[in-house]
Amino acid sequence: MSFHDSFQAMKAAGDYSSLHDVLPYSKFMGISLAQQDGRMITTMAYHDRLIGNTTLPALHGGTLAALLELAALFQIAHEIETEQMPKVITITVDYMRSGGPKDTFARAHATRVGRRVANVVAQAWQDNPDKPVASANVNFLLT
Amino acid sequence: MSKPENTNKFLKAQMRMTHIPHMNALGTEVVDFGKGHVTVRLPYNTELVGNPETGVLAGGVISALLDNVCGSSVVAYSMTPAAFATLDLRIDYMKPATPGLDVLAYAECYKMTRRIAFVRGLAFHESKDEPIANAAATFMFTGRGTVNMIEEEDEESA
Numbered sequence: 001m002s003f004h005d006s007f008q009a010m011k012a013a014g015d016y017s018s019l020h021d022v023l024p025y026s027k028f029m030g031i032s033l034a035q036q037d038g039r040m041i042t043t044m045a046y047h048d049r050l051i052g053n054t055t056l057p058a059l060h061g062g063t064l065a066a067l068l069e070l071a072a073l074f075q076i077a078h079e080i081e082t083e084q085m086p087k088v089i090t091i092t093v094d095y096m097r098s099g100g101p102k103d104t105f106a107r108a109h110a111t112r113v114g115r116r117v118a119n120v121v122a123q124a125w126q127d128n129p130d131k132p133v134a135s136a137n138v139n140f141l142l143t
Numbered sequence: 144m145s146k147p148e149n150t151n152k153f154l155k156a157q158m159r160m161t162h163i164p165h166m167n168a169l170g171t172e173v174v175d176f177g178k179g180h181v182t183v184r185l186p187y188n189t190e191l192v193g194n195p196e197t198g199v200l201a202g203g204v205i206s207a208l209l210d211n212v213c214g215s216s217v218v219a220y221s222m223t224p225a226a227f228a229t230l231d232l233r234i235d236y237m238k239p240a241t242p243g244l245d246v247l248a249y250a251e252c253y254k255m256t257r258r259i260a261f262v263r264g265l266a267f268h269e270s271k272d273e274p275i276a277n278a279a280a281t282f283m284f285t286g287r288g289t290v291n292m293i294e295e296e297d298e299e300s301a
Contacts, residue, residue, distance in 0.1 A: 001196075002194075003193070003194040003195065003196055022195070023194075023201070024189060024190055024193075025193050025200075025203060029203070048164055049165060049167070049168035050168075051163075051164040052163055052164070053163075054163075054164065060164075060165035060207060060210070060211070061207075061210045061211075061229045062207025062208065062209075062211055063165060063203075065206040065210055066201070067203075069206060070201075085194070088202050088236050089235065090235045091233070091234050091236075092232070092233040093206075093231060093233075094230070095230060095231065098228065
Protein backbone atom coordinates (compact mmCIF):
# COMPACT_ATOMS: atom_id res chain seq x y z
CA MET A 1 0.00 0.00 0.00
CA SER A 2 1.39 3.42 -0.93
CA PHE A 3 2.00 6.11 1.66
CA HIS A 4 -0.91 8.02 0.12
CA ASP A 5 -3.29 5.04 0.41
CA SER A 6 -2.11 4.25 3.95
CA PHE A 7 -2.74 7.84 4.98
CA GLN A 8 -6.19 7.78 3.39
CA ALA A 9 -6.97 4.56 5.30
CA MET A 10 -5.93 6.17 8.61
CA LYS A 11 -7.99 9.22 7.74
CA ALA A 12 -11.08 7.11 6.96
CA ALA A 13 -10.71 5.24 10.25
CA GLY A 14 -9.98 8.46 12.16
CA ASP A 15 -7.11 6.55 13.75
CA TYR A 16 -3.53 7.66 13.17
CA SER A 17 -1.88 5.28 15.64
CA SER A 18 -0.16 3.38 12.80
CA LEU A 19 1.62 6.52 11.56
CA HIS A 20 5.02 5.17 12.64
CA ASP A 21 4.60 2.13 10.37
CA VAL A 22 3.47 4.25 7.45
CA LEU A 23 6.11 6.97 7.84
CA PRO A 24 9.39 5.67 9.35
CA TYR A 25 10.76 9.21 9.82
CA SER A 26 7.85 10.03 12.17
CA LYS A 27 9.03 7.21 14.46
CA PHE A 28 12.62 8.51 14.38
CA MET A 29 11.36 11.97 15.33
CA GLY A 30 8.76 10.81 17.88
CA ILE A 31 6.06 12.50 15.86
CA SER A 32 2.44 11.44 16.26
CA LEU A 33 -0.84 12.70 14.89
CA ALA A 34 -4.30 13.08 16.40
CA GLN A 35 -7.54 14.77 15.53
CA GLN A 36 -8.87 17.26 18.09
CA ASP A 37 -12.09 19.18 17.51
CA GLY A 38 -11.81 18.61 13.77
CA ARG A 39 -8.22 19.87 13.60
CA MET A 40 -5.11 17.85 13.14
CA ILE A 41 -2.62 18.20 16.00
CA THR A 42 0.89 16.93 15.35
CA THR A 43 3.02 16.20 18.42
CA MET A 44 6.79 15.80 18.61
CA ALA A 45 7.53 13.99 21.87
CA TYR A 46 10.70 15.18 23.55
CA HIS A 47 13.80 13.04 23.15
CA ASP A 48 17.46 13.93 23.77
CA ARG A 49 18.35 13.32 20.15
CA LEU A 50 16.19 16.29 19.06
CA ILE A 51 18.52 18.73 20.82
CA GLY A 52 20.62 21.15 18.79
CA ASN A 53 22.12 23.25 21.57
CA THR A 54 23.09 21.38 24.74
CA THR A 55 24.05 24.56 26.64
CA LEU A 56 20.63 26.24 26.59
CA PRO A 57 19.36 23.46 26.08
CA ALA A 58 17.26 23.94 22.95
CA LEU A 59 15.70 21.78 20.26
CA HIS A 60 17.55 21.69 16.95
CA GLY A 61 15.96 24.24 14.59
CA GLY A 62 15.79 21.56 11.93
CA THR A 63 13.50 19.43 14.09
CA LEU A 64 11.04 22.34 14.29
CA ALA A 65 11.21 22.77 10.49
CA ALA A 66 10.53 19.04 10.10
CA LEU A 67 7.61 19.15 12.55
CA LEU A 68 6.02 22.15 10.79
CA GLU A 69 6.46 20.55 7.38
CA LEU A 70 4.75 17.34 8.52
CA ALA A 71 1.97 19.24 10.31
CA ALA A 72 1.27 21.15 7.07
CA LEU A 73 1.33 17.94 5.02
CA PHE A 74 -1.03 16.14 7.43
CA GLN A 75 -3.46 19.06 7.39
CA ILE A 76 -3.63 19.33 3.59
CA ALA A 77 -3.86 15.54 3.21
CA HIS A 78 -6.69 15.60 5.76
CA GLU A 79 -8.58 18.44 4.06
CA ILE A 80 -8.55 17.41 0.44
CA GLU A 81 -8.77 14.34 -1.73
CA THR A 82 -5.79 13.91 -4.02
CA GLU A 83 -4.57 11.18 -6.34
CA GLN A 84 -1.17 11.19 -4.65
CA MET A 85 0.47 12.69 -1.58
CA PRO A 86 0.97 16.47 -1.96
CA LYS A 87 4.62 17.41 -2.53
CA VAL A 88 6.38 20.26 -0.72
CA ILE A 89 7.70 22.84 -3.19
CA THR A 90 8.88 25.48 -0.71
CA ILE A 91 8.91 25.87 3.06
CA THR A 92 9.78 29.11 4.83
CA VAL A 93 10.32 28.84 8.57
CA ASP A 94 10.37 31.78 11.00
CA TYR A 95 11.94 31.06 14.37
CA MET A 96 10.43 33.09 17.21
CA ARG A 97 11.75 31.43 20.35
CA SER A 98 14.12 28.64 21.15
CA GLY A 99 12.34 25.34 21.75
CA GLY A 100 12.92 23.94 25.22
CA PRO A 101 13.58 20.28 26.03
CA LYS A 102 9.91 19.27 26.12
CA ASP A 103 7.07 18.10 23.89
CA THR A 104 6.26 20.36 20.95
CA PHE A 105 2.89 20.63 19.20
CA ALA A 106 1.94 21.90 15.76
CA ARG A 107 -1.20 22.68 13.85
CA ALA A 108 -1.79 24.05 10.38
CA HIS A 109 -4.45 25.51 8.17
CA ALA A 110 -4.70 25.87 4.42
CA THR A 111 -4.96 29.51 3.41
CA ARG A 112 -5.66 28.61 -0.21
CA VAL A 113 -6.31 25.36 -2.01
CA GLY A 114 -6.16 25.57 -5.79
CA ARG A 115 -6.24 22.88 -8.43
CA ARG A 116 -2.48 22.54 -8.58
CA VAL A 117 -1.08 24.35 -5.55
CA ALA A 118 -2.06 24.66 -1.88
CA ASN A 119 -0.69 27.26 0.56
CA VAL A 120 -0.55 26.14 4.16
CA VAL A 121 0.49 27.98 7.33
CA ALA A 122 1.73 25.95 10.30
CA GLN A 123 2.60 26.94 13.85
CA ALA A 124 4.52 25.08 16.54
CA TRP A 125 4.31 25.74 20.26
CA GLN A 126 5.18 24.18 23.60
CA ASP A 127 3.36 25.63 26.61
CA ASN A 128 1.05 28.14 25.04
CA PRO A 129 -0.39 28.08 21.48
CA ASP A 130 -0.35 31.90 21.54
CA LYS A 131 3.41 31.87 22.02
CA PRO A 132 4.68 29.91 19.01
CA VAL A 133 8.28 28.76 18.94
CA ALA A 134 8.24 28.71 15.13
CA SER A 135 5.88 29.09 12.19
CA ALA A 136 6.09 28.09 8.54
CA ASN A 137 4.57 28.84 5.18
CA VAL A 138 4.46 25.70 3.08
CA ASN A 139 3.52 25.52 -0.60
CA PHE A 140 2.41 22.15 -1.92
CA LEU A 141 2.13 20.80 -5.43
CA LEU A 142 -1.07 18.77 -5.56
CA THR A 143 -0.84 17.06 -8.93
CA MET B 144 36.73 16.62 -1.49
CA SER B 145 39.62 17.80 0.67
CA LYS B 146 40.01 16.71 4.27
CA PRO B 147 39.26 19.32 6.93
CA GLU B 148 42.52 21.16 7.42
CA ASN B 149 42.37 24.16 9.62
CA THR B 150 44.68 25.32 12.34
CA ASN B 151 41.89 27.10 14.20
CA LYS B 152 41.27 24.77 17.15
CA PHE B 153 37.90 26.25 17.95
CA LEU B 154 36.66 25.77 14.43
CA LYS B 155 38.05 22.27 14.24
CA ALA B 156 36.16 21.32 17.38
CA GLN B 157 32.98 22.97 16.14
CA MET B 158 33.19 21.23 12.81
CA ARG B 159 33.26 17.79 14.40
CA MET B 160 29.63 18.57 15.34
CA THR B 161 29.79 15.91 18.04
CA HIS B 162 28.26 18.47 20.40
CA ILE B 163 25.03 18.57 18.38
CA PRO B 164 22.86 15.61 19.47
CA HIS B 165 20.44 15.82 16.55
CA MET B 166 23.26 15.68 14.01
CA ASN B 167 24.73 12.69 15.86
CA ALA B 168 21.32 11.02 15.70
CA LEU B 169 21.17 11.63 11.94
CA GLY B 170 24.70 10.23 11.59
CA THR B 171 26.14 13.24 9.78
CA GLU B 172 29.84 13.91 9.33
CA VAL B 173 31.65 17.03 8.17
CA VAL B 174 33.56 16.28 4.96
CA ASP B 175 34.93 19.74 4.18
CA PHE B 176 35.06 23.24 5.63
CA GLY B 177 36.87 26.52 5.24
CA LYS B 178 36.31 30.22 5.82
CA GLY B 179 32.54 30.73 5.62
CA HIS B 180 31.62 27.38 4.11
CA VAL B 181 30.89 23.83 5.30
CA THR B 182 29.93 20.54 3.64
CA VAL B 183 28.41 17.64 5.57
CA ARG B 184 27.43 14.11 4.55
CA LEU B 185 24.28 12.34 5.69
CA PRO B 186 24.49 8.56 5.21
CA TYR B 187 21.35 6.98 3.80
CA ASN B 188 19.32 5.43 6.63
CA THR B 189 15.99 3.62 6.32
CA GLU B 190 14.88 5.12 9.66
CA LEU B 191 14.76 8.51 7.94
CA VAL B 192 12.50 7.44 5.09
CA GLY B 193 9.34 9.42 4.41
CA ASN B 194 7.78 6.93 2.05
CA PRO B 195 8.55 3.23 2.67
CA GLU B 196 7.20 2.29 -0.75
CA THR B 197 9.88 4.32 -2.55
CA GLY B 198 12.54 4.57 0.18
CA VAL B 199 12.85 8.33 -0.40
CA LEU B 200 14.14 10.29 2.61
CA ALA B 201 11.60 12.53 4.37
CA GLY B 202 11.75 16.21 3.47
CA GLY B 203 12.28 17.05 7.12
CA VAL B 204 15.65 15.28 7.07
CA ILE B 205 16.85 17.56 4.28
CA SER B 206 15.46 20.58 6.17
CA ALA B 207 17.29 19.65 9.40
CA LEU B 208 20.50 19.00 7.50
CA LEU B 209 20.34 22.34 5.66
CA ASP B 210 19.37 24.22 8.82
CA ASN B 211 22.43 22.83 10.55
CA VAL B 212 24.94 23.33 7.76
CA CYS B 213 23.70 26.91 7.25
CA GLY B 214 24.32 27.66 10.94
CA SER B 215 27.72 25.98 10.78
CA SER B 216 28.76 28.19 7.88
CA VAL B 217 28.20 31.23 10.12
CA VAL B 218 30.55 29.71 12.70
CA ALA B 219 33.02 28.94 9.91
CA TYR B 220 32.84 32.59 8.83
CA SER B 221 33.17 34.25 12.22
CA MET B 222 35.55 31.59 13.67
CA THR B 223 34.57 32.72 17.17
CA PRO B 224 32.15 31.23 19.69
CA ALA B 225 29.54 33.92 18.99
CA ALA B 226 25.97 33.16 20.03
CA PHE B 227 23.40 33.47 17.26
CA ALA B 228 19.83 32.43 16.57
CA THR B 229 18.17 31.43 13.30
CA LEU B 230 15.76 34.11 12.14
CA ASP B 231 14.38 32.35 9.10
CA LEU B 232 15.07 29.49 6.77
CA ARG B 233 13.58 28.96 3.33
CA ILE B 234 13.97 25.68 1.50
CA ASP B 235 12.99 24.94 -2.10
CA TYR B 236 12.68 21.27 -2.99
CA MET B 237 13.76 20.52 -6.52
CA LYS B 238 13.70 16.74 -6.58
CA PRO B 239 13.41 13.83 -4.18
CA ALA B 240 16.64 12.39 -2.77
CA THR B 241 17.56 9.14 -4.55
CA PRO B 242 16.93 6.13 -2.25
CA GLY B 243 20.13 4.45 -1.04
CA LEU B 244 22.41 7.40 -1.73
CA ASP B 245 24.14 9.62 0.85
CA VAL B 246 23.11 13.26 0.83
CA LEU B 247 25.65 16.08 0.89
CA ALA B 248 24.72 19.50 2.19
CA TYR B 249 26.80 22.59 1.51
CA ALA B 250 26.31 26.10 2.87
CA GLU B 251 28.18 29.36 2.55
CA CYS B 252 27.86 32.47 4.63
CA TYR B 253 28.14 35.11 1.89
CA LYS B 254 27.49 38.29 3.85
CA MET B 255 27.81 39.27 7.45
CA THR B 256 26.83 42.52 9.07
CA ARG B 257 27.24 43.50 12.71
CA ARG B 258 23.96 41.83 13.65
CA ILE B 259 22.93 39.57 10.78
CA ALA B 260 24.52 36.74 8.79
CA PHE B 261 23.18 35.78 5.34
CA VAL B 262 23.60 32.21 4.15
CA ARG B 263 22.76 30.08 1.12
CA GLY B 264 22.94 26.33 0.91
CA LEU B 265 22.32 23.29 -1.26
CA ALA B 266 21.58 19.62 -0.73
CA PHE B 267 22.76 17.25 -3.49
CA HIS B 268 24.13 13.76 -4.17
CA GLU B 269 27.12 14.14 -6.44
CA SER B 270 26.93 17.47 -8.18
CA LYS B 271 25.78 20.87 -6.96
CA ASP B 272 24.45 21.34 -10.49
CA GLU B 273 21.77 18.76 -9.71
CA PRO B 274 20.42 19.96 -6.37
CA ILE B 275 17.85 18.14 -4.26
CA ALA B 276 17.04 21.35 -2.40
CA ASN B 277 18.14 24.96 -2.10
CA ALA B 278 18.25 26.90 1.17
CA ALA B 279 18.40 30.58 2.12
CA ALA B 280 18.77 31.50 5.78
CA THR B 281 19.40 34.49 8.01
CA PHE B 282 20.88 34.43 11.50
CA MET B 283 21.03 37.11 14.18
CA PHE B 284 23.94 37.52 16.55
CA THR B 285 22.77 37.67 20.11
CA GLY B 286 26.13 38.68 21.55
CA ARG B 287 25.13 37.67 25.04
CA GLY B 288 26.41 34.19 25.60
CA THR B 289 23.66 31.69 24.99
CA VAL B 290 20.77 34.06 25.69
CA ASN B 291 18.06 33.88 23.05
CA MET B 292 18.01 37.38 21.60
CA ILE B 293 14.84 36.99 19.58
CA GLU B 294 12.80 36.26 22.66
CA GLU B 295 14.31 39.24 24.44
CA GLU B 296 13.53 41.55 21.56
CA ASP B 297 9.96 40.25 21.65
CA GLU B 298 9.66 41.58 25.15
CA GLU B 299 11.32 44.87 24.29
CA SER B 300 8.91 45.53 21.45
CA ALA B 301 5.85 44.32 23.39
